[in-house]
Amino acid sequence: MAVGDASPQAPRMRAPDLIGATGGFGWRMVTHLARTTAVIHLPTGGKTVSAFPCPLAPCPLPGSARPPSGQKSH
Incomplete structure (x- = not known):
């Protein structure tokens, strides 16, 4: 998936605004769900900005192990 905008600034992680005034959730969500x-x-x-999603499930965090296919993690 891809989106475009007029801003020259690259997306960046920032602290989420929990009262909803300035966001801070989108890039965190995209990087969690995307393979790259x-x-x-x-x-x-x-x-x-393009995101290439992982198949069927969020990508594991670097250094974490994904259970073999058909097994649930505990």
Whole structure:
């Protein structure tokens, strides 16, 4: 999936705003669900952000083990 906007700034992790005024949840969610991401800065300004999701489940965190297929983690 890909989205674009006019801002030249790359997405970044930031502390979520729990009262809902400024966000901070989107990039965290995208990086948790994506196998990999890409940011392409456009020559006309702005950028396109692409996320390539993991199949069927969130990707494991680096250093964590995913249980073999058909087994549940505890």
